[in-house]
Amino acid sequence: MIKTYSKLAALCLSALVMAGCQGEQEETQRVPLVISTITLEEPVSINTREFNGQVVAAELTPLSFPVEGEITELMVKPGQQVKRGQLLARLDNRKLIQRLEDAIAQHDLSYRQLTRAQRLLGKKLISQAEFDELQANYKKAKANHQLVKKQLNDSKLYAPFAGQVSHTTKETFESVAPGETVIELYQIDQLYVKLQVPDSLLARFNPQNQGGDYQPTAYFAGNKQAYAMDYLEHTSEPTPQGMSFDAWLSMPQTQPPILPGTAATVKVDLNQAGLSSADGYRVPMTAVVPATEPGQFVVWKVKQDKAYQSQVEVSQIHTSGVLIAQGVNLGDQIITSGQAQLREGQPVTTVQQEQNL
Template sequence: MTATVSLSLLTACSQPAEEQTSVVRPVKLFEVVNRQAQNLREFPAIVAASEEASLSFRIPGELLQFPVSSAMIVEEGQLLAKLDDRDIKNEVVALQADFDLAASDFRRIQSLLEKQMVSQSDFDNANTRLKASRVNLQLAKDRLGDTVLTAPFAGRIAQTLVENYQSVQAQQPVMILQDHQTLDISVQVPESILTQVQEDRVDPSYQPVVTFAGNNGTEYKVSYKEHATRVTPGTQSYEVIFSMPAPETFTVYPGMGATLAIDMTRILGNGNPGSEYIVPMTAVLKNNASGQYQVWVYNPDTGTVTPKAVTVGRITQSGITVTSGLEDGAQIVSAGLSRLRIGMEVKPLERERGV
């Protein structure tokens, strides 16, 4: 019996102990974003034509030619519409005859005056008739020219408002012409931002970028054009307008929506962000042995963390500035650094992104 008990004890002692499983510590991660991206502000924008004209005739009449249609591209000086000019042409012919007669009478009376065969008053009357006939003839010629409507600038017919052979009144809009080579990008900027802008601190070389829906995020540079100093009705915002050449490979019409991205550091004069990053204060710890500041970088491939030395700058309301040692997209532990060890396996609890 003693042998049996001893054998049982020996067997029990010879069984391997269960391996103690290592604990994977949960950690809170913060994704590093370049300060320039952190200061990138996006504004909803509306596309507008940089130049737009509502075209009309100066005189009433019946349309005789209307060779344009909506969306048509026209060149400067191109014929857009023409009124029936028969009556005005007849008027010009009649007034031309009156002018020729008045000019002939004037020359005859002037010759007689030199011979003292007519009075000075006869000469003055002839001169007055000549001037009046000249003015009437010129006015008729101007009206004849007003029967033709040409493009004041190269552009696109945005909309036609009448049909051919229709009678139109003086100053009645017949079409809208828009510049198709340059676009305006209009945004509403809150007063809280405009009050911080100082003209002498704005980077004059800076060009924000605009993107359009359905264009795969392609960015186009824009240039500042003008801004309103009167608040937009119903808001506490002011209109700011940028301009850009119309894209050659993508169709953009006035009225379409867009998104304008502005780096506020270039507008507010907060300096060149370079490769600075702003991270939470709790993500940086000073190594007492080396005297250097460090962060703990998470490796998603291995699930482990390792320390990395960094250079820190000033403290801001959003956190502490790191001027070197970090790269875009790096994931660092943002809390509980004192409990970490080199190569420790961790589990991401939550990941923040730079703001």
């Protein structure tokens, strides 16, 4: 009996201790997190925008053989410049040469037989049916001769334009299938810059205000000179990573040449480019947090001393700050620190941070 009472007392004591610990833990959770904030002032209007891009190969073209075979000669290497019509690679053509010789012999034989049959037909020494058969054999031999001759020519790979070899995917003595890329070639007289344009920016495109002669300005890594570029094209569908579109600008290649892979910064005057100016609220980069979805962003707002997450549309990211087009309003209190520790509805103690952007 005494042992039973002792067990009950021990259980009660344990329950009281656990309750006390939970109370202390809940009390600890109620302690507000100290964070920094800014209060949004009047929205700003941005007429100039910068985009980060990269130099890409102009008109990158994969080259392949239309016939199968084994590569016996690969005459170029990456980085090498070639002329239009220059021989780049060759397949083993010994079997094709033999087939061509057979096709020539068959073509000559069928031609002589047809010529002889024409004289015999005029003398009515052969029937029309026999003549028709010989004529069909000649046409078949002629077609086969032309086919094998083309295949033999297709065993050589020539440069379709003057350019530079970007990449070779095969080596000597490797086998290739018809249409399999062997060499990638790009133009060296043109320079392309690829960049991404947000859908929110394209949505503000005004065709009536488009400046046909306007050229954005580009700056390249390691080069302080500014270059005027022409708009080339943009995709009709957004990229899988986010709501943005790929766009390309072009210009004549420089000397010394600017190589593919070089980082580029493109400055665009939105009004001259036929785009309305970007209006929004500028906040520090520390205020904007990537969302779970690619290309999406959120901010944390303070309402009645509690933190709440809000999705926003970012129209511009710059070293001086981020321009938010939608999702925030005048007077909103935006958290700029400690977002990784925040939970929805968590109590916070704010430390006002002046807007200095």
